Amino acid sequence: xxxxxxxxxxxxxxxxxxxxxxxxxxxxxxxxxxxxxxxxxxxxxxxxxxxxxxxxxxxxxxxxxxxxxxxxxxxxxxxxxxxxxxxxxxxxxxxxxxxxxxxxxxxxxxxxxxxxxxxxxxxxxxxxxxxxxxxxxxxxxxxxxxxxxxxxxxxxxxxxxxxxxxxxxxxxxxxxxxxxxxxxxxxxxxxxxxxxxxxxxxxxxxxxxxxxxxxxxxxxxxxxxxxxxxxxxxxxxxxxxxxxxxxxxxxxxxxxxxxxxxxxxxxxxxxxxxxxxxxxxxxxxxxxxxxxxxxxxxxxxxxxxxxxxxxxxxxxxxxxxxxx
Amino acid sequence: xxxxxxxxxxxxxxxxxxxxxxxxxxxxxxxxxxxxxxxxxxxxxxxxxxxxxxxxxxxxxxxxxxxxxxxxxxxxxxxxxxxxxxxxxxxxxxxxxxxxxxxxxxxxxxxxxxxxxxxxxxxxxxxxxxxxxxxxxxxxxxxxxxxxxxxxxxxxxxxxxxxxxxxxxxxxxxxxxxxxxxxxxxxxxxxxxxxxxxxxxxxxxxxxxxxxxxxxxxxxxxxxxxxxxxxxxxxxxxxxxxxxxxxxxxxxxxxxxxxxxxxxxxxxxxxxxxxxxxxxxxxxxxxxxxxxxxxxxxxxxxxxxxxxxxxxxxxxxxxxxxxxxxxxxxxxxxxxxxxxxxxxxxxxxxxxxxxxxxxxxxxxxxxxxxxxxxxxxxxxxxxxxxxxxxx
Ligand SMILES: [Zn+2]
Numbered sequence: 001x002x003x004x005x006x007x008x009x010x011x012x013x014x015x016x017x018x019x020x021x022x023x024x025x026x027x028x029x030x031x032x033x034x035x036x037x038x039x040x041x042x043x044x045x046x047x048x049x050x051x052x053x054x055x056x057x058x059x060x061x062x063x064x065x066x067x068x069x070x071x072x073x074x075x076x077x078x079x080x081x082x083x084x085x086x087x088x089x090x091x092x093x094x095x096x097x098x099x100x101x102x103x104x105x106x107x108x109x110x111x112x113x114x115x116x117x118x119x120x121x122x123x124x125x126x127x128x129x130x131x132x133x134x135x136x137x138x139x140x141x142x143x144x145x146x147x148x149x150x151x152x153x154x155x156x157x158x159x160x161x162x163x164x165x166x167x168x169x170x171x172x173x174x175x176x177x178x179x180x181x182x183x184x185x186x187x188x189x190x191x192x193x194x195x196x197x198x199x200x201x202x203x204x205x206x207x208x209x210x211x212x213x214x215x216x217x218x219x220x221x222x223x224x225x226x227x228x229x230x231x232x233x234x235x236x237x238x239x240x241x242x243x244x245x246x247x248x249x250x251x252x253x254x255x256x257x258x259x260x261x262x263x264x265x266x267x268x269x270x271x272x273x274x275x276x277x278x279x280x281x282x283x284x285x286x287x288x289x290x291x292x293x294x295x296x297x298x299x300x301x302x303x304x305x306x307x308x309x310x311x312x313x314x315x316x317x318x319x320x321x322x323x324x
Numbered sequence: 325x326x327x328x329x330x331x332x333x334x335x336x337x338x339x340x341x342x343x344x345x346x347x348x349x350x351x352x353x354x355x356x357x358x359x360x361x362x363x364x365x366x367x368x369x370x371x372x373x374x375x376x377x378x379x380x381x382x383x384x385x386x387x388x389x390x391x392x393x394x395x396x397x398x399x400x401x402x403x404x405x406x407x408x409x410x411x412x413x414x415x416x417x418x419x420x421x422x423x424x425x426x427x428x429x430x431x432x433x434x435x436x437x438x439x440x441x442x443x444x445x446x447x448x449x450x451x452x453x454x455x456x457x458x459x460x461x462x463x464x465x466x467x468x469x470x471x472x473x474x475x476x477x478x479x480x481x482x483x484x485x486x487x488x489x490x491x492x493x494x495x496x497x498x499x500x501x502x503x504x505x506x507x508x509x510x511x512x513x514x515x516x517x518x519x520x521x522x523x524x525x526x527x528x529x530x531x532x533x534x535x536x537x538x539x540x541x542x543x544x545x546x547x548x549x550x551x552x553x554x555x556x557x558x559x560x561x562x563x564x565x566x567x568x569x570x571x572x573x574x575x576x577x578x579x580x581x582x583x584x585x586x587x588x589x590x591x592x593x594x595x596x597x598x599x600x601x602x603x604x605x606x607x608x609x610x611x612x613x614x615x616x617x618x619x620x621x622x623x624x625x626x627x628x629x630x631x632x633x634x635x636x637x638x639x640x641x642x643x644x645x646x647x648x649x650x651x652x653x654x655x656x657x658x659x660x661x662x663x664x665x666x667x668x669x670x671x672x673x674x675x676x677x678x679x680x681x682x683x684x685x686x687x688x689x690x691x692x693x694x695x696x697x698x699x700x701x702x703x704x705x706x707x708x709x710x711x712x713x714x715x
Contacts, residue, residue, distance in 0.1 A: 003528040007536060010527065014517065083344035092345070182452045182471060184463030216464045216585070242483040242589070245532035246475045249446050254469040257532075262479055262584045270585050272465045296486045313467055
């Protein structure tokens with residue numbers, strides 16, 4: 001959790017340091033037809049926004065509704081977002097960190113002056129802040145605030161603070177669904193292995209020509225080129241040859257962090273599998289190379305995790321008191 | 325070989341799009357833009373091209389690219405497998421085609437929306453589901469959850485640390501060098517954003533022992549490189565950067581990212597490449613002024629230095645210490661910022677940097693650079709180049 005938090009804040013800091021985006025011009029200058037459409041949609045009868053005597057008297061001609069500031073620079077239906085758009089980038093960071101839902105919370109605009117037909121505005125945006133994690137009614141999340149500034153030439157005409165809550169929908173799910181585990185591709189060369197795990201046997205291919213053991217298996221012995229291949233059932237003892245603690249990204253069917261090892265069996269072949277504690281329960285991996293729970297050389301023995309009728313995986317249990 | 329290869333073909337032009345996290349356009353458009361830029365750089369037009377080479381992973385067909393650019397007849401097209409391991413081999417294909425007269429002007433290209441589209445850093449279910457031997461190979465790792473590039477490299481990195489006493493800080497030296505070089509490269513995503521070793525050490529764990537700052541970026545963009553005969557390139561707009569050596573390599577008991585079943589794990593396939601590069605070019609590590617080493621993950625940069633003979637087995641942590649692979653050091657590595665700092669364009673952007681070094685136009689120029697070694701993706705069957713300064 002704190003790793004994720006640190007990462008979010010690090011990314012936020014990088015995006016904040018980038019400051020303002022390159023000014024992006026509005027598609028069209030401020031114009032009366034779009035003002036009319038907006039007034040109709042909002043139901044605003046104010047005559048100063050139309051070509052009327054009141055507009056001439058008060059403003060020397062029609063002005064645009066200030067609240068339309070954002071309208072002029074909206075992306076439209078086929079958005080081509082600039083790569084440096086910090087809100088979009090931050091949303092991607094949050095998605096990646098698992099905060100996948102969004103809720104708009106605040107939008108505060110200030111107006112420096114009225115816009116008039118013919119004004120051509122540009123907008124810049126910068127990331128103002130990322131605050132969290134906060135527990136909210138909808139779930140745990142972060143408040144992401146951006147500040148946009150509209151200008152005509154160098155003159156600032158309006159600004160907006162825009163805040164969204166980016167959150168993990170609650171309640172927390174009860175964990176990964178093992179049925180989503182990635183399925184092994186199998187064929188006649190490898191089927192014996194999976195048939196073995198299904199009945200609690202760890203099978204190692206053995207060449208019926210020269211007796212060589214081999215994993216992963218294949219149809220032709222690389223030593224004697226025999227295509228007659230059998231197998232032995234291994235007692236499933238060995239030691240950790242190398243290992244990794246997988247923290248990110250999510251892996252289908254697995255709870256993170258996930259401890260994985262290349263195990264060297266006493267027979268000399270190597271296999272990849274998940275590391276478990278002595279009871280076969282999930283080993284709570286500790287971060288860092290010096291966690292002590294597992295190291296290279298730690299003795300392990302095989303166990304079997306039945307995913308469903310089609311798949312049973314070999315897993316590796318740390319042998320009690322056996323840390324090398 | 326009846327046809328002399330070393331120096332027969334040259335890079336005549338390089339091109340690229342901007343590097344971003346969301347290009348906002350199709351992969352075909354990216355590759356078309358980069359190719360046009362490379363041809364313009366060379367002073368050639370699309371009608372001059374008669375060969376195209378890319379990665380098997382590339383989503384843009386040669387004929388689609390040819391249509392967009394209004395190219396005429398093509399007489400050579402070739403694709404290389406094994407992900408980023410293809411990068412330098414695209415130039416090998418092009419240079420062989422040119423040296424043997426199979427083609428006159430070959431463009432190597434690679435374009436993708438790797439950040440905004442399909443992201444290679446995520447679990448790739450399709451890789452385990454392939455109905456071919458690669459899919460069968462992945463059956464031994466994916467179902468257990470070893471299914472991301474970072475985790476597969478971390479497994480090698482942990483063993484390397486165990487065997488040689490390397491530390492996370494040693495990996496961090498690569499990240500610091502890359503980001504320093506990127507910080508002064510306006511084309512780099514991390515332009516103006518150097519990091520310290522402390523930044524590296526405090527970045528979050530992705531696949532322990534790999535931290536976030538050990539991992540390359542995910543990027544959108546495209547790169548293209550024009551190859552023609554050295555003789556012809558000399559008369560073109562940008563001159564010739566000769567291909568002095570180009571090699572591919574896979575080693576005994578080779579897998580894609582999971583070569584864990586050899587007596588000694590590691591990346592001996594890069595040794596296969598390195599030995600050929602030195603033999604073809606008649607050069608050795610001591611002749612190399614700067615190197616572009618494929619850096620999707622930092623530990624493999626250390627292992628490459630060893631496989632290429634810049635130092636002995638297990639000596640890379642000492643080799644990279646004290647800024648030795650930074651500008652001004654004994655072997656500046658990835659002066660464009662690498663794939664950690666500039667962009668991840670599957671290694672192709674590094675070839676462009678090698679060309680700039682030899683033209684003397686890099687933003688982080690190594691004074692008098694005359695020989696540059698470039699490598700492609702590691703942990704997979706791979707490739708490499710030695711490019712030289714003409715004349
Ligand atoms: Zn045999």
